[in-house]
Amino acid sequence: MSARLSQETILVIDDNPTNLEVLYNALSISGYDVLVEMDGSSGLAQAHNYPPDLILLDVMMPGIDGFETCRQLQENPATCKIPIIFMTALADTVDKVKGLHLGAVDYITKPFQKEEVLARIQTQLKLRRLSLELEQQKQELERTVELRTAELTRTIQELKATQLQLIQSEKLSTVGQLVAGIAHEINNPVGFLNGNLEQAYLAIQDLIDYIRLYHEIYPAQGTEIEEKAQEIEIDYLLEDLPKMLLSMQVGVERICSISNSLRTFSRADVDTKVFANIHEGLESTLMILQHRLKAQKDRPEIQVIKNYGEIPKVECYLGQLNQVFMNILANAIDALEEGSEGRGYQELEKNPNQILVQTSLKNEREVMIRISDNGVGIGQGIKDRIFDHLFTTKPVGKGTGLGLTIARQIIVEKHEGTLEFISDSNRGTTFAITLPVS
Template sequence: MERNWTWDNVAAYTEKMMTSLMKPASGKHTVLIVDDNPANLGMLTSYLKECGYKTPIARNGEIAITRAEINQPDIILLDVVMPGIDGFETCRRLKENNATHAIPVIFMTALTGTEDKLKGFEAGGVDYVTKPFQQEEILARVATHLQIRELEQSLREQSAQLEYANSEIRLLNEQLREENLRVSENLKVSEQKYHTLVGELSDGYFVVQDGTVVFANYAFCRMHGYSQENILGEKFSVFVDPESRDDVTDVYQKAREETPKSFLLEYQRLMKDGSSLSTEMTAKTTHYESQVVDIGICRDITERLQMERRVREAERMAYIGRITTSLSHEIRNPLSAIKMNLRILQTARTFTEEDWRHIDIAVNEVTRLEEILDEILDFAKPLRLNMGKCEVNDIVRECLDLLHVKFGQKFLVVTSCLASDIPTIYADRKKISQVCLNLLLNAFEASEIRGKLWVRSTSHSDMDDPSVEFTIEDEGPGIPQEHLQDIFQPFFTTKEEGTGLGLTNTTRILDAHGGWLEAENREPHGAVFRVYLPV
């Protein structure tokens, strides 16, 4: 292609190119809302129309795919749980369709587990909002991802235009060097506008190259308590709590291996004052100027986690409400027995052998009442741990010594096989002793006269997460197969007496330690309970 270049037409051409590059986007944005719940559709439509968005709707995944292909919305709000194909499958089909694969999808869900979030990102979603909806959150997330999409589209367009401009400019001779300097200056202005726009995002946005922060917006600086000049040039690990650094490194390694996927991670960010706060990050790896860079969007989730804790506490208090029914039955019976026996004793001038029997009954019933109340109180009060170094074998031996006399009541044969290479763990010794005693007493109650018990310990150092295991086996009747999952639920019991809180409190203690409990039946009869605690 030949041109007769003069200083005037070079200047006019360059000005035309730069004006085209910097032209802003205009027009209303369209948000396709996909939800089978009319109330949700009405609420979301109201929120978005107030801000000037067009809001077509769809009540299921099939309709959503068709309307997205025809209407080409700027963004899609997609419910996860719907009749027909669910939100995840709908998203996968949208991403497989060349006509709709570039449209950002934000999931709407009441599912807050990490596994469900990861499933959404794997399906191609860019973000999620949790139910019940908050108007400010809906609008902020929609606006954020529309801005990001516009930025990406703008950058692609500018890159294409710049490539064309460079091919034209390369035809110029040495006389056009000064004009190139002016073009470069205009490009810096365009880049500055990009940084300004990203700086207005409400979530923290950052770019890391070779482990060093090369860009961070104002929100990121504010979240960490630093000024921008103190962040740029620093290692990104400086802003991550030491306990979370391996997790952050792993997620970006995975992002490099599976580009262009984005990954969600919850981690602890490190503030300037040394405190750590809960943070959620969307991590992604991309290419910029022929180099691999890590980018991320992070948001503070301290308030959300506090809300989740309050919800869990409310659920726990709802369980406590059911204690009233349990108490009315479990406590009234022993109280009636105590009252009757004491009235009998009131009429006796001297104690006969029968009177002593009544006293024994009263004492036994009071003891049972104390045990019931202890279990209920353990369930009702918040769990607090007093952590320290512990030897699992020592705890098991102490519990066996405490119950030696009780086991003798049934002439039980107890066989212990405790491994000598059990590592020290960090735990609340008293709480772990409570776990061991609860399981040993359950085994005692399930055993017949002259039955057998086995107590074992071992360590698992070859696992991804090293752990210590101790096992308690009996040869009682075992657990009915249909009840194997129910035995850990509050107030569930197959015994004639008891609150059904023993195993519930046991699992609460283990959960607080990062451990878990497994139960199964043994052949030919009996039950096995396995306790796992992290090293």
């Protein structure tokens, strides 16, 4: 028989010296390390102190018999996995069945047949080796799974950190739109304020000169006063001065309105919710996007139709909701501009681009905001992907693909609301937002 890399140990428990001698000689010759005990108590102690690879256990022994010995071996965590082969008389069928029920894996009959004993022992030892290998593989697999789980956890954390960075980039992109819009809106009122202020100064100076001269010559209104009045066109001046001042007032009011919209849009309420007027948030966002809604050289203005219902104030993070409104409205404008390509100016005037903003009370506990456009719509092939992380249909450099992802996160996770859409190609898109009142 070929030598084993690790010699296997067999414990024989039998009170018959002849049986012990026969088994000891046969097993030793076959290359096994053999331990022998002549009663159940000694066998239990031996198995506990020096666990063997297999136990041959006689049924009939004085004191603790084979059945009780088997039961105690099975109850002991240190020995419960050691295969036990019962040794019993040929006719003891009841004993065989009882032994197998107690946990024995096999039995051999007396008188012993050497070849049968060795064959059964080899089979059970092979099964035990396979069982130990399987247990080792299981433990290695568990360790591998544990390591992979830890790696995946780290990867997820890294992805979340990356996502936060991308979200911050998206916020910066939104701020860029905001600044561009405000700059565009402020340029016009500041421009005509500067021009009118200069003219107003000259007009007022002329009036002062005229009044001084009038007082010097009064009460006689001579030729000089008449000439001065004609020179400065006093009648026109007096009529135009109030108009210039009114124009400046309108410009100042416009700047104030833009400033108020900016404060509303970028409200710093990220830490706690506040009861806010949703209409103010929508108005501030539309104000900031006004430069994109105005007429361009290749298209008329985009008409914004507002249908505001009577809704209560909503407990929300208004600054974050405004970001949602900004993303959806900006996408609507993009869709309308895309749909305007290839269409003439007059055609667009007959069939104008429109954005409809509606608010209503859905039920006692929820409000609904609907933002619709009559643009190109969303293609069937991408409807299932528009909320996906980093998905975008825009050219490189014109979007991160996080706009709608962030919008859904803000509505669903931050406000426990819903964000859904309905869209048909060439028939426009409607985004519907529902928000709990509180």
